[in-house]
Amino acid sequence: MSGFDWQFFLEVLIGGLLSGVMYSLVAIGFVLIYKTSGVLNFAQGAMLLFAALTFVSLVERGVPFALALIITFAVMVAIGIAIERVVLRPLTNRPPMTLFMATLGLSYVLEGAAQLLWGTQVHGLNLGIDDVPFEVGGIFISQFDFFAAAVAAALVLSLSIFFRYARVGLAFRAVADDQFAALAVGLRLPRIWATVWAVAGLVALVAGLLWGARLGVQFSLSLVVLKALPVLVLGGFDSVPGAIVGGLIIGASEKLAEVYIGEYFGGGIESWFAYVVALAFLLIRPSGIFGQKLVERV
Amino acid sequence: MPVATLEVSAPLRMLHWLYPVLLLGCAYLIIPIIGTNYLFEAILLPFLALSLAGVGLNILTGYAGQVSLGSAAFLAVGAFAAYNFNLRVEGLPLIGCIVLAGFAAAAIGIVFGLPSLRLKGFYLAVSTLAAQFFVQWALTKFNWFSDNSASGVIDAPLLSVAGVAFNGAVRRYLFSLTVVTLLTLFAYRLVSSQTGRNFIAVRDNEAAARIIGVPVLKTKLVAFAISSFIIGVAGVLWAFTYLRTVEPAGFNLDRSFQILFIIIIGGLASIRGAFFGAALLVVSPLILSRLGSFLLGDLFNSGVLEMSQRIVLGVLIILFLILEPDGLVSLWDRIRKRTIARLKKR
Numbered sequence: 312m313s314g315f316d317w318q319f320f321l322e323v324l325i326g327g328l329l330s331g332v333m334y335s336l337v338a339i340g341f342v343l344i345y346k347t348s349g350v351l352n353f354a355q356g357a358m359l360l361f362a363a364l365t366f367v368s369l370v371e372r373g374v375p376f377a378l379a380l381i382i383t384f385a386v387m388v389a390i391g392i393a394i395e396r397v398v399l400r401p402l403t404n405r406p407p408m409t410l411f412m413a414t415l416g417l418s419y420v421l422e423g424a425a426q427l428l429w430g431t432q433v434h435g436l437n438l439g440i441d442d443v444p445f446e447v448g449g450i451f452i453s454q455f456d457f458f459a460a461a462v463a464a465a466l467v468l469s470l471s472i473f474f475r476y477a478r479v480g481l482a483f484r485a486v487a488d489d490q491f492a493a494l495a496v497g498l499r500l501p502r503i504w505a506t507v508w509a510v511a512g513l514v515a516l517v518a519g520l521l522w523g524a525r526l527g528v529q530f531s532l533s534l535v536v537l538k539a540l541p542v543l544v545l546g547g548f549d550s551v552p553g554a555i556v557g558g559l560i561i562g563a564s565e566k567l568a569e570v571y572i573g574e575y576f577g578g579g580i581e582s583w584f585a586y587v588v589a590l591a592f593l594l595i596r597p598s599g600i601f602g603q604k605l606v607e608r609v
Numbered sequence: 610m611p612v613a614t615l616e617v618s619a620p621l622r623m624l625h626w627l628y629p630v631l632l633l634g635c636a637y638l639i640i641p642i643i644g645t646n647y648l649f650e651a652i653l654l655p656f657l658a659l660s661l662a663g664v665g666l667n668i669l670t671g672y673a674g675q676v677s678l679g680s681a682a683f684l685a686v687g688a689f690a691a692y693n694f695n696l697r698v699e700g701l702p703l704i705g706c707i708v709l710a711g712f713a714a715a716a717i718g719i720v721f722g723l724p725s726l727r728l729k730g731f732y733l734a735v736s737t738l739a740a741q742f743f744v745q746w747a748l749t750k751f752n753w754f755s756d757n758s759a760s761g762v763i764d765a766p767l768l769s770v771a772g773v774a775f776n777g778a779v780r781r782y783l784f785s786l787t788v789v790t791l792l793t794l795f796a797y798r799l800v801s802s803q804t805g806r807n808f809i810a811v812r813d814n815e816a817a818a819r820i821i822g823v824p825v826l827k828t829k830l831v832a833f834a835i836s837s838f839i840i841g842v843a844g845v846l847w848a849f850t851y852l853r854t855v856e857p858a859g860f861n862l863d864r865s866f867q868i869l870f871i872i873i874i875g876g877l878a879s880i881r882g883a884f885f886g887a888a889l890l891v892v893s894p895l896i897l898s899r900l901g902s903f904l905l906g907d908l909f910n911s912g913v914l915e916m917s918q919r920i921v922l923g924v925l926i927i928l929f930l931i932l933e934p935d936g937l938v939s940l941w942d943r944i945r946k947r948t949i950a951r952l953k954k955r
Binding site: 583 | 676724727728730731732734735736738739742743745746750862866869870873912913916917918919920922923924925926927930931934
């Protein structure tokens with residue numbers, strides 16, 4: 312092992328872990344909605360695109376940064392409430408798969424609407440963070456990735472506090488635990504769902520801004536869902552810590568695989584490698600890392 | 610009165626066969642005479658290929674209850690396998706190529722169906738995406754599949770069966786129609802056979818299915834294999850009779866969703882449904898583009914068209930799920946029953 316470049320390995324590993332945090336950020340939006348309403352919300356990526364595109368377009372039209380942030384958040388809340396009223400409420404008590412397909416349709420609507428409103432060209436997004444690497448103990452770390460990781464950590468922390476202590480947060484957990492019991496003690500399900508979708512909108516906004524700054528704000532932004540899905544499979548659809556750890560594992564293994572074994576496949580394996588990791592893991596542990604409910608096994 | 614029911618059921622059974630036979634007669638005899646080139650190239654050829662893909666996915670998702678988001682991968686496998694069999698196996702007739710391509714798709718389908726043995730629901734749906742990405746990557750990455758052409762583009766060979774060349778839109782249509790008819794008949798027989806009932810049993814209640822002796826694991830894999838076979842053949846039709854020139858990028862995730870939308874709109878667990886759904890999905894963009902340019906004029910450019918198509922498609926999906934979960938088929942049946950009842954009153 313003398314020829315093995317440990318420093319390079321560490322650098323790739325840390326880069327992978329940090330980009331994994333970006334995956335986790337998207338995955339958390341899914342988890343929030345899945346936990347409380349049992350829906351795998353495929354439209355999360357479209358919401359992310361919608362938020363980022365709205366924000367960028369506002370800023371480009373001369374709206375100050377903070378105001379644009381507030382307006383976009385308000386729009387996302389409005390969308391969340393509208394989704395609850397127009398799509399989810401008529402579909403209550405339908406099988407989860409039907410709801411999933413509805414969110415597929417929803418993602419088409421949101422993607423179309425976002426680009427119809429704001430155009431299809433690529434927007435640059437500058438959050439004021441230089442993407443220059445800094446050095447820690449001889450290892451270079453991207454400053455932007457570090458910032459993104461910090462934001463994700465802050466978001467997760469505030470969400471956990473919210474879930475644990477705030478009244479609405481408690482209601483979320485009650486609904487997640489048992490919908491009928493929650494209804495029986497007088498929780499208003501529609502209002503809670505609307506709130507969840509609004510919070511998911513906030514997560515989409517944060518993730519959209521970070522990803523948008525990285526990739527440019529354009530249609531392909533909505534495809535980050537496809538990166539988040541294996542993270543969810545790995546971590547379990549209903550676990551926030553699972554989304555974090557899953558994101559880290561996927562991010563790190565993807566980068567390491569691309570660097571160390573990618574050449575044997577002719578490169579470009581990151582489009583499917585995450586799925587292989589997730590599936591291989593699930594064969595050993597079908598409930599994911601932290602998944603609560605057991606996946607029904609044969 | 611058992612005698613009476615017998616008397617009624619005999620003409621009813623005749624009726625049961627009457628409509629499909631009439632429809633086929635019309636499709637074989639009348640449409641080739643009255644149809645324009647545009648009708649074949651822009652509507653009927655994609656309609657036939659997509660319908661068949663819908664039939665295939667419906668067997669897996671509608672009947673066996675396994676949601677797949679990777680149908681386009683099997684279309685691609687079918688198309689590229691048929692191309693390679695035709696190119697590399699000397700003297701193999703076209704029908705042989707198509708059948709072998711179907712088997713190739715079935716084999717890939719079984720491999721990507723393996724996760725279904727342990728995963729259900731969303732976890733399975735997500736894992737079928739692996740097929741989507743892996744196949745698309747492999748076809749773009751390895752030029753061997755496309756005979757070293759740039760970016761994996763393949764051209765369809767000349768279609769000829771037993772010395773009869775199927776060139777020209779009308780003949781390609783007849784070829785496609787024949788393949789679709791045969792496989793649809795097979796699908797009809799399949800879903801009312803023991804295997805088809807096993808599919809439904811596994812979909813409705815896996816535990817109960819196992820208790821009454823349905824081999825659940827085998828049934829799931831069989832569903833994946835047959836579904837992929839049919840989708841693979843649909844891929845051959847898509848590539849050879851409709852587009853004639855295809856690249857791996859054409860078999861993307863949107864195509865997979867399109868096929869899923871066909872069976873949602875048409876009606877899950879209905880063979881007819883796939884045809885209804887495909888018809889709507891092929892025709893509605895054309896109508897929308899006509900309507901849009903008529904109403905908005907120059908403002909309605911291709912970008913706006915594409916986006917409004919996305920929105921309309923999404924809205925259609927949501928509306929159907931909310932208002933007509935059994936799809937166009939049940940809508941059609943209701944309308945037909947009502948008209949017949951009204952006619953009888955007179």
